[in-house]
Amino acid sequence: MCVIALFWRELCTCPKIDVSTLTQFESARPYTLGTDVDINGDGVGTDRAVVNGRQTALDEFRGTPFAQVDLRISRNFKLGEHMGLRPLRSSSTF
Numbered sequence: 001m002c003v004i005a006l007f008w009r010e011l012c013t014c015p016k017i018d019v020s021t022l023t024q025f026e027s028a029r030p031y032t033l034g035t036d037v038d039i040n041g042d043g044v045g046t047d048r049a050v051v052n053g054r055q056t057a058l059d060e061f062r063g064t065p066f067a068q069v070d071l072r073i074s075r076n077f078k079l080g081e082h083m084g085l086r087p088l089r090s091s092s093t094f
Contacts, residue, residue, distance in 0.1 A: 018074045026066040030059035068092060 032048060033056050039047040040055075048056045074088035 016075065018072075018076075020072045020074075022070040022072070024066070024068045028062040028065045031061055031063060032056070032058050033061055 033051070035047055035049045036045050037047065038045045039050060048058070050056070070090060070092045072088055072090045074086050077085045077087075079085055
């Protein structure tokens with residue numbers, strides 16, 4: 001692949017454009033359904049909720065899964081011998 005890239009650079013007079021991605025995938029996070037009502041009578045109003053006549057367990061429910069794909073396109077511009085400028089365009093979750 002490196003040989004092909006070097007060969008392509010010799011044939012192509014267009015500027016070098018870098019394309020990169022960043023991906024992130026997460027499973028659904030657990031959560032506990034709570035209520036402000038003191039259900040068990042201990043004087044603390046942060047009990048777990050009751051669903052269908054049964055008190056829910058710790059981390060019984062799941063949120064939604066998360067997926068994100070970012071695409072980044074950039075190009076180097078030389079500004080003199082020792083300096084450069086690299087503008088970029090980034091797009092998220094497509």
